[in-house]
Amino acid sequence: MxxxxxxxxxxxxxxxxxxxxxxxxxxxxxxxxxxxxLGHPALEYEDGVSNLRQKVKLLKRMSNSIQEETSVRGKLIDSLSDGFDSATVNLKKAKKELEKVYKQAKAGHLLALMFFAVGLFLFLYMVYKANRFVRWFLPKGKRE
Known part of the structure; x- marks a missing residue:
């Protein structure tokens, strides 16, 4: 040694x-x-194990509820994303249509269409008035 x-x-x-x-x-x-x-170690272990099991069950329930909430929020975010995508597409289409109408209005097509409509209205109005005027001078038996 x-x-x-x-x-x-x-x-x-x-x-x-x-x-x-x-x-x-x-x-x-x-x-x-x-x-x-050292008292009754079996009882202390059983109490500790049952407390631990209760806590594990609580944690499991909490994790399941968190998973469900995450799933619901994920679906909500997906639907919002789809909504934004479709809204973006619709806005692009509307923008193209507005640009097209603006170009047509700038070219004078809309103004010409407005004058044509007013002229047609005046023509029909004058025909209507002329018809009533003619009926006024006709004898009463021939008015219809």
Whole structure:
């Protein structure tokens, strides 16, 4: 063996001690002593396991509700995205139509159409008035 002293790990001839060579005979609150009380370990383990199971079940329910909420929000975001895409397409179509109408109005087509409509209205109005005027001078038997 070696000439070096062997370390003492808290063991003595009398059993386990608390870091010294003196065995502990009482459970005191000293900082260098450890007190272990063993009651009914099976009951303590069962209580701990049942508490742990309850907490695991709670976490599982919470994770399921989070997953459902995430799914609902994902579907909502997808529908909003689709709505925005269709709105963008419709706005582009409307813009093209407005540009087309603007170009036609700028070319004078709309103004010509307006004058034609007013002229047609005046012509029909004059025909109607002329017909009533002619009926006024006809004898009463020939008015119809």
């Amino acid at each position: 070696s000439n070096y002293p062997q370390p003492n790990y808290g063991y003595s001839n009398q059993g386990l001690t608390s870091r010294g060579s003196q065995p502990s005979t009482s459970a005191s609150t000293s900082t260098d002593q450890v007190a272990v009380q």
